[in-house]
Amino acid sequence: MSEDRKADQDATADPDATAEQDATAEQEAAADQSDTAENVDDAEADPAGGETTSADGHADTAVDETAEVPRRRGVRQTLRTQAAALLLAAALVASAGLTAWLYLERYRPDQQTDAAAEQVALDAATSGTVALLSYSPESLDQDFAAAKARLTGDFLSYYTQFTEQIVTPAAREKSVKTAASVVRAAVSDIQPDSAEVLVFINQTTTSQENPDGAFAASSVKVRLTKVDGNWLIDSFDPV
Known part of the structure; x- marks a missing residue:
């Protein structure tokens, strides 16, 4: 009976302290909820997290490979053109040589x-x-x-x-x-x-x-x- 009376006295004796403790507890709970909401927003804004850098790297590689294809085609086309020109030049030289030989061997006046x-x-x-x-x-x-x-x-x-x-x-x-x-x-x-x-x-x-x-x-x-x-x-x- 004396203990119950003492507790009642403590509660009655310092009502402001009790109110302060309740307010502090409510602020801490609100702060925890705010931090949790921010973490959720960050997760929604960047769902892939560290995977963004990896995706960017794959995109750059794809662009480089796409640009490389026309360059390779251009090189092959240039090589084909040069080869055709060389073959044509060789054919002309051979034709001129044959003409000269025919002239010298068959049609030369002397x-x-x-x-x-x-x-x-x-x-x-x-x-x-x-x-x-x-x-x-x-x-x-x-x-x-x-x-x-x-x-x-x-x-x-x-x-x-x-x-x-x-x-x-x-x-x-x-x-x-x-x-x-x-x-x-x-x-x-x-x-x-x-x-x-x-x-x-x-x-x-x-x-x-x-x-x-x-x-x-x-x-x-x-x-x-x-x-x-x-x-x-x-x-x-x-x-």
Whole structure:
């Protein structure tokens, strides 16, 4: 009975202390609830926690790999282009080499125009020059026929007209006689079907007016064409 009375006295004696203790307990409980709520909010805001860094790392790796694919394709494309260019260049070189070989072995002029062929062209040019520049009033028809047998093309037509209209009347009326001789001749160009010869000549001309004759030295460029295997003169130009 004395203890109950003492307890009642203690409670009655300090009501403020009891109120303070109750208030402190309520504040601590509220603080614990606030901390718990913050922890929940943080967990909801970052549910993955430390996994964020890992996810970022995987994303960066994926971006790098995605960027690497076009680079690799570009490198392969460049290599293919360079390889194609090299193959084309090699093909062109091979083609040029084959063309050169064919020319040298089969179509080279000096393969088809040896020394003997060159001499034939030289003889045709010199004999044709003498025939063109030599004639006599007593044998005009024969002389002109011999010359025309060595000519071809437009030059043959020109020579025929010139001798008929100019040379024949003058030679018969004034007894003009000419004689030509070749001093020197050289082949300047020769192909399988054409040749060019430089001919140096001396020519003497006599007539009724000048029985002692007139001497002239000249040079001509004789162009020949091969017709049916024979070298014929197709141009005759003084130089």
